[in-house]
Amino acid sequence: MSGLVTIDTAPVAARSDRGADDKEVAVKPPPFQYAAPTSVAEAVELLGAHADDDARALAGGQSLVPLMNFRLAQPAYLIDLRRIEELTRIRTEGDTLVIGAMVRQSHAEHAPEVALGAPLLAEALGYVAHPPIRNSGTVGGSIAHADPAAELPAVVLALDAELVLAGLGGTRTVAAADFFTGPFSTAIGSGEILTEVRIPRRAGGHAFVEFARTHGNFALVGVAAVVELDGGTVARASIALSGVAPVPVRATAAEEALTGTVPDDASIRAAVDAAVAGLSPAGDVHGGTETRTDIARSYLRRGIELALSRAGDRR
């Protein structure tokens, strides 16, 4: 959050909101009503009933609460999903890893099912802020928040995951490729909540690498890669980037450039060139477009090489 916001009104606003109770000093977040339902059905019903209050779902709160402390978000109604048991579980259905939206990031990071079914996700989770944040932050919350620099959106995009959304009319499933619609914007409709992340198991080697000014900060560039080899030839490659566009992007051209090749320095370079050809990351104080493109180039190479080395029989 730091660097993105200007705080100019918080202390004044906090004072004006103070009630008759003298103990109510320096309250930062704007007032809101709160409910903690125990079922998805109840949650979506509340969401629908309070749509006029800009009702929002509250997951771990590690993005929403800071935004509310700065009063950049002012929902009048929060529906806390923490009591909905079914959203806190991780299970495996055949070749699909199913992660409840309210599974805490630290739980997923260390879960044997995730290590087995989606090691790319486990690796990426280690880059999400710091352990005290991951102890509260949830897998679904990070994906639904859709920060363009966040790790998990790029991971679900690379893994062709599906996101399950529940609303009053039932549930629907959206492919990760169709889920991220803009910065902090997703296909989640008004009155819907994200309930599950469904990740198909992938063969091959994986890698998540990112460049951040310091570990735990928002990354300038992140790369999620899975590469499958068949007798030394790339049978399938999936690569996604974070931080280089308003939404996480699949490096389709790089995947095509790699697939069918026996990977060597030249083919990796060709894939990296293909990936950055279409990129024009927006610059800011931490790095201009050119710098970010250079970093993307470097981390794409590292990501692809690491995934290949883990895929085993390189060359």
Place this chain on the structure above:
Amino acid sequence: MPRHEVTLTVNGRTSTVSVEPRKLLVDVLREDLGLTGTHVGCEHGVCGTCTVLRDGESIRSCTTFAVQVDGAEIRTVEGLAKGAELHPLQDEFWDKQGLQCGYCTPGMLMRACEIIEGNPDVTHDQVREGIASNLCRCTGYQFITEAVCAAAARMKADSAETTGAQA
């Protein structure tokens, strides 16, 4: 705005407070329960001085509404010492000068507590990596790392002694 009853067990003592849902855990600890050991710093989860343990896991109490931890067990810096006897971490922070201004110390101690309780054999590098979640602008982290490692070694020795005595 309707108030909510929130029951917290803080350092072993259970209290119920009636709060607005927007009240942050750190403010309930400091204002309602009078536990001002936990500090408020950046108020958006970055600096870590508000770090407390929720059911044994470190969290930021400044980015947690008290209603979100209703029913939880919370440990704060006030819960570390046993009466006049400092916790080994506090003792070693004192001994190794793991603080200067002290602003980050309550959060640093609770994060360190989680790290060494979860891993009695924690290495110097793991401590350095682990406390990266908490900012200190005075010490340069070196003395903090040394203090945490020394406390971990002491606690391990103490627990071995206790186990030995029982056997």
